[in-house]
Amino acid sequence: xxxxxxxxxxxxxxxxxxxxxxxxxxxxxxxxxxxxxxxxxxxxxxxxxxxxxxxxxxxxxxxxxxxxxxxxxxxxxxxxxxxxxxxxxxxxxxxxxxxxxxxxxxxxxxxxxxxxxxxxxxxxxxxxxxxxxxxxxxxxxxxxxxxxxxxxxxxxxxxxxxxxxxxxxxxxxxxxxxxxxxxxxxxxxxxxxxxxxxxxxxxxxxxxxxxxxx
Numbered sequence: 001x002x003x004x005x006x007x008x009x010x011x012x013x014x015x016x017x018x019x020x021x022x023x024x025x026x027x028x029x030x031x032x033x034x035x036x037x038x039x040x041x042x043x044x045x046x047x048x049x050x051x052x053x054x055x056x057x058x059x060x061x062x063x064x065x066x067x068x069x070x071x072x073x074x075x076x077x078x079x080x081x082x083x084x085x086x087x088x089x090x091x092x093x094x095x096x097x098x099x100x101x102x103x104x105x106x107x108x109x110x111x112x113x114x115x116x117x118x119x120x121x122x123x124x125x126x127x128x129x130x131x132x133x134x135x136x137x138x139x140x141x142x143x144x145x146x147x148x149x150x151x152x153x154x155x156x157x158x159x160x161x162x163x164x165x166x167x168x169x170x171x172x173x174x175x176x177x178x179x180x181x182x183x184x185x186x187x188x189x190x191x192x193x194x195x196x197x198x199x200x201x202x203x204x205x206x207x208x209x210x211x212x213x214x
Contacts, residue, residue: 013130014123016142018170019214023201025171026209027189028053028143030081030119031178033060033067038177040186042074048193050203052076055119055141058083058103060178065110072111077205080104080118080138088120088129097132104136117141117206119174141206143174150175150185159188160195167196172206 032038032054045052054071056078061068071078082088082099083106091099100118107115118138120129125140133140148154148162163173173192175185193203204212 012125012140012142014120014125014140014142015210016144016172017168018172018209018212020170020209020212021214022212023169023199024204024209024212025167025169025173025196025201026053026206027173027175027193027203028055028079028119028141028206029175029177030055030121031060031085031176032056033064033071034178034182035064035067037182037186038067038071041177041189042071042076044186044190044193045076045203046074048197048203050193051205051208052203053079053117053206054177055079055081056103056107057081057085057178058106059085061103061106061110068107068110072113077117077207078107078111078113078115079141079206080107080115082121085121087122087124089124089126093128093132096129097136100132100136100138117210139206139210141172144171145173148175148188150182150188151180153181153184156184156187156191159184160191163188163192164195167192167201170209170212172209
């Protein structure tokens with residue numbers, strides 16, 4: 001992480017953990033929907049019981065609307081992840097707003113719900129991005145397990161171990177179901193859910209976690 005990125009994180013209102021005593025975590029997925037890997041993630045939560053949040057890009061929703069609808073129909077949450085997946089901190093205010101509004105509109109048109117949470121691509125955020133997100137009614141969601149680096153395909157064992165190391169009540173855990181081969185993530189998330197379930201955790205959506213009392 002660069003010094004500039006570190007400073008951005010320090011002043012950010014992005015939420016990576018919500019203070020709660022409940023043994024609940026929000027497992028989240030970025031960059032979908034993907035017709036191959038998103039349904040595999042849904043199968044995990046159907047088998048082990050729980051709900052997840054999928055931060056979808058507008059481009060992917062436009063390509064695979066049926067997969068987006070499947071996520072909604074099976075009881076999971078859809079969040080806004082911009083339309084084209086840009087570095088929002090490099091855009092002017094009008095462009096940032098357009099990315100969020102366009103995707104929010106598409107989510108409503110496709111699945112009939114208003115997204116309540118937003119995750120910036122690359123977790124790149126600043127005061128302007130967060131102000132616009134708040135004005136549009138979004139909570140800005142991060143993740144505690146950046147060291148898992150599942151987008152780099154570091155191996156299922158690494159993804160699992162790095163995520164278990166930081167999972168605690170109120171954690172938002174970040175993975176990917178879109179762009180590229182996500183088979184390692186599928187394997188790691190299946191093992192993660194089974195392990196945390198044995199420890200007494202429940203799996204809730206981002207909005208459900210934010211609504212939990214401390």
